[in-house]
Amino acid sequence: xxxxxxxxxxxxxxxxxxxxxxxxxxxxxxxxxxxxxxxxxxxxxxxxxxxxxxxxxxxxxxxxxxxxxxxxxxxxxxxxxxxxxxxxxxxxxxxxxxxxxxxxxxxxxxxxxxxxxxxxxxxxxxxxx
Numbered sequence: 001x002x003x004x005x006x007x008x009x010x011x012x013x014x015x016x017x018x019x020x021x022x023x024x025x026x027x028x029x030x031x032x033x034x035x036x037x038x039x040x041x042x043x044x045x046x047x048x049x050x051x052x053x054x055x056x057x058x059x060x061x062x063x064x065x066x067x068x069x070x071x072x073x074x075x076x077x078x079x080x081x082x083x084x085x086x087x088x089x090x091x092x093x094x095x096x097x098x099x100x101x102x103x104x105x106x107x108x109x110x111x112x113x114x115x116x117x118x119x120x121x122x123x124x125x126x127x128x129x
Contacts, residue, residue, distance in 0.1 A: 001033055001034060002124040003033070003034045003036050003125070004036060005037050005039065006035070006039070006127050007126060007127070007129070008021060008038060008128075009043065009044045011044070012047050012049075012061050018059065026071075029071065036074070036119055037076075037077050038065070039078075040078045044082075045083040045088055046086060047061060047065060048076065048104050048108040049088055049104070069107040075107070075109060076107050077116055078111070079111070080111060080112055088103045089101065089102060089103055
């Protein structure tokens, strides 16, 4: 069984990349491999925006990431620096900024790059979308 880490750097508007990444994540887990984590960096952090309103006839990427996390028991890790820079705030960051809008919610979690790099040492493959 191989261990995979997926790095998402594209914005959710690049729907073909999003669908390919989500399909890959499902295939990895479905083949019996382990998804160690999915890390969102740069414009990829926008995938974690809980306030995204996608029309019902379009691909529901946010809920699909949540489903992948649940089904594969895989953490959805968001670079804290990149997220805050883009206005994506967890409860702690929102409180520190004095705002009430918590745009980043579980199962997405803010982490530092160091934590992601540390976890990479336990992975066999890193795949970027």
